[in-house]
Every structure is written in structure tokens, then in C-alpha cells.
Amino acid sequence: MKEVEAVLKSGFIAQGPKVAEFEEKFAEYIGTKHAIATSSGTTALHVALLCTGIGKGDEVITTPFSFAATANTILYTGAKPVFVDIDPKTYNISPEKIKEAVTRKTKAIMPVHLYGQPADMGPINKIAEENNLKVIEDAAQAHGAIYKKINVGLWGDMACFSFYPTKNITTSEGGIITTNNNEFNHDARALRAHGESERYEHVILGYNFRMTDIAAAIGVVQLKRLDEFNAKRIENAEYLTEHINTIDGIEPPYVAENVKHVFHQYTIRVKNGKRDELREFLNNEGIGTGIHYPRPIYKQKLYEDLGFTANCVEAEKAASEVLSIPVNPALTVENLNEIVSVLEDASDRILS
Ligand SMILES: Cc1ncc(COP(=O)(O)O)c(C=O)c1O
Structure with a gap:
């Protein structure tokens, strides 16, 4: 509450220095080069998909056993979600079923780390490599989860977390993308802020998907815990x-x-x-x-x-x-x- 009050008193209540601080600390926690904060987990997924250039005519393989946001964000881009079955023990997407679903139209795989348990990222990344597909982790439910000694958020080309109040940590509403890819980092920052290269210079079609400093102040404190x-x-x-x-x-x-x-x-x-x-x-x-x-x-x-x-x-x-x-x-x-x-x-x- 003290941190939120300090933000309110600072006058910087939309995206400002607290968002930058939260991004830096979250990237450090996960171990990625970049973290790009957004207004929700949903907008994080939407932006991540757009960064890969996915759109109409493309297919993205994902799990049907998830919150609707996982597949809705694929629809937003004009691409088609292709649903494959889950492993009955972990409830996570089955790598064998992914393999069977790959077509010439497939551009990406979006595994979900359901309930906080990492999806089977080893075989998933292998299929992606063999078929030249991008991997976007839906890590909305898995802050701090680890697969084979490596943090969730480091396995895909990009990963997206949610900070909705029920999640392991919250910012009220909020989301974040983690990536090691400089180009995706650059594009994601433009996409979340109306495609601006600099103030009032719009080079691509972007959105207002920014996190506020009020939310980020909550996030900085929550992340410590x-x-x-x-x-x-x-x-x-x-x-x-x-x-x-x-x-x-x-x-x-x-x-x-x-x-x-x-x-x-x-x-x-x-x-x-x-x-x-x-x-x-x-x-x-x-x-x-x-x-x-x-x-x-x-x-x-x-x-x-x-x-x-x-x-x-x-x-x-x-x-x-x-x-x-x-x-x-x-x-x-x-x-x-x-x-x-x-x-x-x-x-x-x-x-x-
Ligand atoms: C698996 C999954 N993906 C995406 C989202 C979307 O996150 P948000 O509610 O922050 O938009 C959620 C959370 O609600 C989720 O559980």
C-alpha cells in the first residue's frame, strides 16, 4: 500500500519508471534478457503472437484444456487454433499429439503450464525445431515453475505470464512477456503502445496494452515474495x-x-x-x-x-x-x- 501511495504521489500513474523497474526485476528473476509488461496476461499473449508475424491462414497448435484466453488470443490474430489432446496425468498438452497435428500451415506451438506444472518442454521444443515453429509458453499460471532445472519462461521464443489476483503473484490486472530475442523485445514494446517508434511516430499498428505504474508497484513488492x-x-x-x-x-x-x-x-x-x-x-x-x-x-x-x-x-x-x-x-x-x-x-x- 505504501508503494502504491508513493506512485500516486509521484504523479507518474500510467506507464513510467515503476513499470521499467518491474520489468527489470522480473527479467532478472526468470533469467531472460527482456521482460515487457502489459495490461493483462491476455494482451501479453496477443502481443507475443503478433511479434512472430502469425496471422490469417496460419495455424497454432495448443491445448483445449485451458482458460479461453489461450485460444482467444490466437483468434485475435486471424490464425486458427488447432486443439490437440492432453496427457491424462499432468493435464498438459501431449507432445505426441502435437507431432500428429503439424501441417504446412503450422507456425507455432502454444503450450500451457497448467495449474503451475510445466508442460513437457523438451519434446515440444524438439518438434518445434524439426518443423521450424515458434514456441510461445502460456505461463499465466506458472510463475517460478521449473522444468529440468530451467525456469519456465526460458523455454519458448517468448513466454507470457498473468498477474490476475488469483495467480501466484498479482498486480491487480497485468501481464508480462519474457524473451531473449532482441527483435521480439523491440516489436512487443511498439505493439503495446500504438506502434510508436517515438512519441507520435506510428510505424506499425499497435494497441494500448500498457501496464500502469500503480500495478507495477504492486508487482515489485509481490515479486519479492x-x-x-x-x-x-x-x-x-x-x-x-x-x-x-x-x-x-x-x-x-x-x-x-x-x-x-x-x-x-x-x-x-x-x-x-x-x-x-x-x-x-x-x-x-x-x-x-x-x-x-x-x-x-x-x-x-x-x-x-x-x-x-x-x-x-x-x-x-x-x-x-x-x-x-x-x-x-x-x-x-x-x-x-x-x-x-x-x-x-x-x-x-x-x-x-
Ligand atoms: C492459462 C491462462 N492463459 C491466459 C490467461 C489470461 O490472463 P489474464 O486474465 O491476465 O488476461 C489466464 C488467466 O486468467 C490463464 O489462466
Whole structure:
């Protein structure tokens, strides 16, 4: 609050020195040369796609099991999202399915590090290299996640993070692009500010996707606490898994080898068609739940109306079985024990 007040008093309340400071600190945290702050995770993805020159007639391979923004940003550019199925254990895009979906029109792959668990970037980058494709990581849910000792945000040509309030750190609304590519850095800065090369010189069609110094001031403070927040999320997740993994009918989250999963969500799989019943039971006991996500993106009305179809059996199954339960860093041991005890209760009444 003090930092926000200082910004308000400084007179620089739109994009100014705080945004530059936040960009520098975020780039340093991830280990990239550049970080370009934007008004949201959505605008970060939109700008990143535009930097690669993707547009009408191009295809971008992505997962249907994500927030709509992932695919919507592809539509904004005029390109076509091509949805491929997920790995049923991690819920992340399946590299084998990507391979089968590559066509002459494919220009990029957009993997999502869902729930804070890195997508399988080794094989994904190999497919990209073999087919001359760009990789844009949707890291909206994965600040501080690591795949094979290398931070998420360093694997793709560009990566995009969101700072929406539910995320591992927030700026209220906000997003950021990380990249080591000087040209993408230059273009992204122009695209977020009406394509200006200098004040009132517009060289390309850009947008107003800028972050404010008010938001960046929150981000600078939050970033200092990211590792602490993530450590607490991981501790909470481990506690929950340890105590619920013997409950029949529930599958706790799977953590792949060689990754640091930062548990943006702690998502269980509820077997035997009991997900909605369990959700109601938890909600009646005062435990908040979420469904991330209730249907694959191609089954959203917008996408159906646009004629999208796909056959992603695992994504469809996951959409009917997943349930996110609380994992946020503010939870106490008492809160966690209450969640476990309500789940044990549900196990007797509903799940068995
Ligand atoms: C996977 C994913 N991609 C993109 C976004 C878009 O981010 P924002 O809400 O900041 O626009 C979000 C978050 O909401 C997300 O979860």
C-alpha cells in the first residue's frame, strides 16, 4: 500500500519508471534478457503472437484444456487454433499429439503450464525445431515453475505470464512477456503502445496494452515474495496429497519428474461420475472449489459457432472429473485439516 501511495504521489500513474523497474526485476528473476509488461496476461499473449508475424491462414497448435484466453488470443490474430489432446496425468498438452497435428500451415506451438506444472518442454521444443515453429509458453499460471532445472519462461521464443489476483503473484490486472530475442523485445514494446517508434511516430499498428505504474508497484513488492508464496503452496499441496491419497475415488495431482510444480491450483480427479456431487458437498461444508475447466475450449459456444471440432478424449474426460480445492498460501494447518476431514467424510458418504 505504501508503494502504491508513493506512485500516486509521484504523479507518474500510467506507464513510467515503476513499470521499467518491474520489468527489470522480473527479467532478472526468470533469467531472460527482456521482460515487457502489459495490461493483462491476455494482451501479453496477443502481443507475443503478433511479434512472430502469425496471422490469417496460419495455424497454432495448443491445448483445449485451458482458460479461453489461450485460444482467444490466437483468434485475435486471424490464425486458427488447432486443439490437440492432453496427457491424462499432468493435464498438459501431449507432445505426441502435437507431432500428429503439424501441417504446412503450422507456425507455432502454444503450450500451457497448467495449474503451475510445466508442460513437457523438451519434446515440444524438439518438434518445434524439426518443423521450424515458434514456441510461445502460456505461463499465466506458472510463475517460478521449473522444468529440468530451467525456469519456465526460458523455454519458448517468448513466454507470457498473468498477474490476475488469483495467480501466484498479482498486480491487480497485468501481464508480462519474457524473451531473449532482441527483435521480439523491440516489436512487443511498439505493439503495446500504438506502434510508436517515438512519441507520435506510428510505424506499425499497435494497441494500448500498457501496464500502469500503480500495478507495477504492486508487482515489485509481490515479486519479492514469490518464492515464499510458492514454497507455501507446495507445502500445502504436499500436506493435502499425503493425507488424501488413500481416499478411494479421488486421485491427487501427479507431479512429473524433473519439474517444480508451483500449484497455482491443487486439482484432484474425482472418479465414478461423482465430481459434481463432491463439489456440492464441499461447498455445503464451506470449502470453496473450482472447476478448471468445465469443457474443452472447442466446446465453448463461441468455438462451436465458429465451426471448431476436435476429438480430445482425455481433455473431455478431465473436464468432467477435475475439481480444484484450496491450496493458497494463506491456508493454516487447521484449514488444511478441515479440508482433509471433510473429504474423508465425503469418502464414506459419497465416494465409496
Ligand atoms: C492459462 C491462462 N492463459 C491466459 C490467461 C489470461 O490472463 P489474464 O486474465 O491476465 O488476461 C489466464 C488467466 O486468467 C490463464 O489462466
